[in-house]
Amino acid sequence: MIYLRLFFEFFKTGLFSIGGGLATLPFLYEMSDKTHWFSHADIADMIAISESTPGAIGINMSTYAGFKTAGYPGGVIATLALATPSLIIILIISGFLQKFKDSRHVQHALYGLRPASIAMITAAGLNVAKVALVNIDAFWASRNPGDLFIWKAVLLGILIFAGQKAFPKIHPIAFIALSAAAGILFRFAGV
Template identity: 35%
Template sequence: MIYLELLFKFFRIGLFTIGGGYAMLPLMQHEIEINNWITSQEFVDIIAIAEMTPGPIAINAATFIGYRVGGVLGSVVATTAVVLPSLLIILLLSRILARYQEHAFVRSLFAGIRPVVAGLIISAAWFIIAAVFAPALSENGAALPVDYASIGIAALAFLLVAKYRFDPVKIIIMAGIAGMVIF
């Protein structure tokens, strides 16, 4: 039953998305690789759309993948499932959460989780970069000419955000325009 599977897997993704929306990427990547829900190209498209639209990337990706896998009902199930852990945890634990937030035990827990999540996000970034640039290499085995324009856009986007703190939405719009002109 596809809806139960969506419910379980997106609940798990929601439960382990610790440390902001990007922490969802490695979890989602894993499910995509195993289940073949969508292609890695489509995954990149979803991230692009999620960056452009309001709302957390985790929610947007859940809605999109849910729709692809199980139609409108699938998208509702996946979106609900990804939010459900937050809702349950807050409803059940909200009284004790505030009290133990600064507790050394809890802080130790997060001191271990944060760097691990960072490592996972780097590997998800690698997966995404490979998905963007690898098709040129893997199609019928022969290496296609290197796509300098794409590499240039990627390098420029990286520089503008990492160094000059540009708004990602503007960068995506500019890249879209550049794409229409170049490709």
């Protein structure tokens, strides 16, 4: 029975959280208050874990909450439940898009959607950069513009950018692994 409730609650979260993983957060807080399956502190922990593992926060939270509530099967069921609404809705849209792809209206809509899409990708990159390359707290503390940037991170960024340009054949995963190594070696988080 608990499996069914888990499925239902996370299906609902998947259905109503539109956009990125953080869009699931309000639903997770609500679920925490209602079901007590996990606490607000658990959510905060999961945000930290999601930032340090692959996978969106919504996916990770559903696995974690499902596991805490009903063991390993619970973790799997809750995660699949979160993915089910996407699956159904996109299957419908994909069929529609395929059928009307040549329609002028669809082409026009895509003409407007594409710049919006990459604008949001740019903003997402900027959000990562704010955490990865800039230290606003240090800047406010010292008022020294030199403290605004985390210089070793900026240097690594330039090296990766140049490296990708020079060796386009190298897989992005290799650069991700190298950056992790550099982060550990040069204590990027300062701990």
